[in-house]
Amino acid sequence: MRSVQYLGTMAPLLRSLFGTGVKGQIAAISLRTWRTFTTGLRSTSPASPERDFPRMPHCEIQPEKYQGLSYDAIMRIRRENFSHFEMTYYSKPLLVHQGHMQWLWDVEGRRYLDFFGGIVTISVGHCHPVVTAVAQEQLGRLCHTTNIYLHPHIHQYIKQLSNLLPEPLKVVYLVNSGSEANDLALQLARSYTHNHHIITLRLCVQMFSEGYGVGASVEILQSKHYAPVTAQLGVNGTVQYPKGFLKEVSEIIRERGGVYISDEVQTGFGRLGSHYWGFQTHGVKPDIVTMAKGIGNGFPMGAVVTTPEIAASMSHATFNTFGGNSLACVIGSTVLEVIEAGGLMGRCEALGNHLLLELAKLRQEFPMVGDVRGKGLMVGVEMVKDKESQDPLPAKEIDEIWEDCREMGLLLGKGGMYEQTFRITPPMCITEEDIDFAVDVIRVAMQNHVERRSKAL
Structure with a gap:
């Protein structure tokens, strides 16, 4: 029954995305495919x-x-x-x-x-008919130019994405993966704080990306000046934080001149159910947020979102050849719309x-x-x-x-x-x-x- 209800919510989205012409025919085929799938x-x-x-x-x-x-x-x-x-x-x-x-x-x-979703990467479904149809259409029109030229899709997508985050998290960088997102987040943190060490959790993705990490105990946080990264759940066995831990950690971090980075690569985009982002379940607000995996439903995408103040601290320009290309942004926008339309x-x-x-x-x-x-x-x-x-x-x-x-x-x-x-x-x-x-x-x-x-x- 839930599948049928979910299917019904997609019809308006399909019409709004594709209209009634050739695009609408593509959408109708996708919708019939999905109906076949559910029954x-x-x-x-x-x-x-x-x-x-x-x-x-x-x-x-x-x-x-x-x-x-x-x-x-x-x-x-x-x-x-x-x-x-x-x-x-x-x-x-x-x-x-x-x-x-x-x-x-x-x-x-x-x-x-x-039941593993491509390591927490398939958010709305393998070859989701709406995402697939939109990607095929964009692939036939324009795939890539790099961001030395303007194209409308990156602006539409960045506005959609930034609207999902609280103030003042409004400056968006688009990259190709979670590892790239975390690497850029560390650059931003180090540029802003002038500290080069990080605190992360054992067996978290940032540890693999950076090659090292320090255990994130409150005692260590109180004794050092770190630019910390805290992972939520994930590779270390889906371990939840004790109640109040992240709130206390974020306060200690900021008291000592650090910034709090929330890795939402696996927990973001509504997967946790009660909130869109994992950090919201702990009542905290990070200084930098990284995301990937479910952001593109299997398409290689990632993003970093931070405040204007932290973004302005970078002393050099950032450039990513593929990040934010037109195909990626169309897919990213559609994933957000499917999540919203399907509840x-x-x-x-x-x-x-x-x-x-x-x-x-x-x-x-x-x-x-x-x-x-x-x-x-x-x-x-x-x-x-x-x-x-x-x-x-x-x-x-x-x-x-x-x-x-x-x-x-x-x-x-x-x-x-x-x-x-x-x-x-x-x-x-x-x-x-x-x-x-x-x-x-x-x-x-x-x-x-x-x-x-x-x-x-």
Whole structure:
């Protein structure tokens, strides 16, 4: 029912974006595709006939027949031509061929429910019909000029984006990724404060980007002059801050001449449900905000937003060849419009509450579920040896549960110091039926784990 209601809200947006001519025909095709998606029959899934797997929700979309490189050829190229640092998931890496909304298909036509969203990057859905149609139209008109020339789309987009942030966060820089956004944010912070150190959290993305980081305890904040970066949730296992922590941190930072940077790369754009930005859930206002991933629904985009005062401190001009090109800005604008028209932030809150309640049942059922935490559609399930010690479940056992979920058609992420936490960050277009299926799959995978453990004793 929610899918049908959501679909109905898109019709006015489609008409406003495309009109009634050729563009309207494109939109109508996209709308029919989406209607088919929401009410179809079950397609091929990875479920084995020998096992009683949970039934995957219906989907009438049939993937195109794959005619590309063979799996063996692709794996050979990876061995010979890729850096060994290029990580892949699963013992037999998944070769993905096609996507639509919350679904992915591999080259054999097997369907998967994507509950990791391209590492929290697919916000409104894989190949969302509205975003896809707008991108195709713009690609046929003008893709790129760089910002040495004016084009209307960057101005429209920057105005849309800045209107979503509180005063005085109104100066916008457009880049291509979260790493670029965080690097630029650090340049701004260092230029403004004349301090070159940062405080960040262990296993957060800024630590990977910069190559170092200092633990963000209040004691360290009080003893040093830092330009800090604080990540919200994310790679470290979807860990939420204690109540009042960020408020106290931001006050200490500013008392000592620093600036507070909020990384919204994963938490922004309504994913947390109650608010559009993660920092708003803590009642604080940052000096600099970085964003990426869901900003473009899979298109490489990023942004930094700061105050006029901090922006004016830069002693040199900034220039980004691809940042803010016309194609990126059209896609970015459409993503914002789809989030608004579809009421996706509210859906994240309602569906997130349902997800947390259902996962909490697993915590009661299984001794190895140590914690279920998160907000909206950004949730973590921490796996432990037992609830008393809270020691991480061994990696081999976690991987067995994870692989079982994949075999039943559910894709999850992993995070935490020991990768002991399953990360759940699906596209915001999922349904309650999808959540029930996902929880059923995780339950079966955990039952399998209990059986394996008992047999090993």
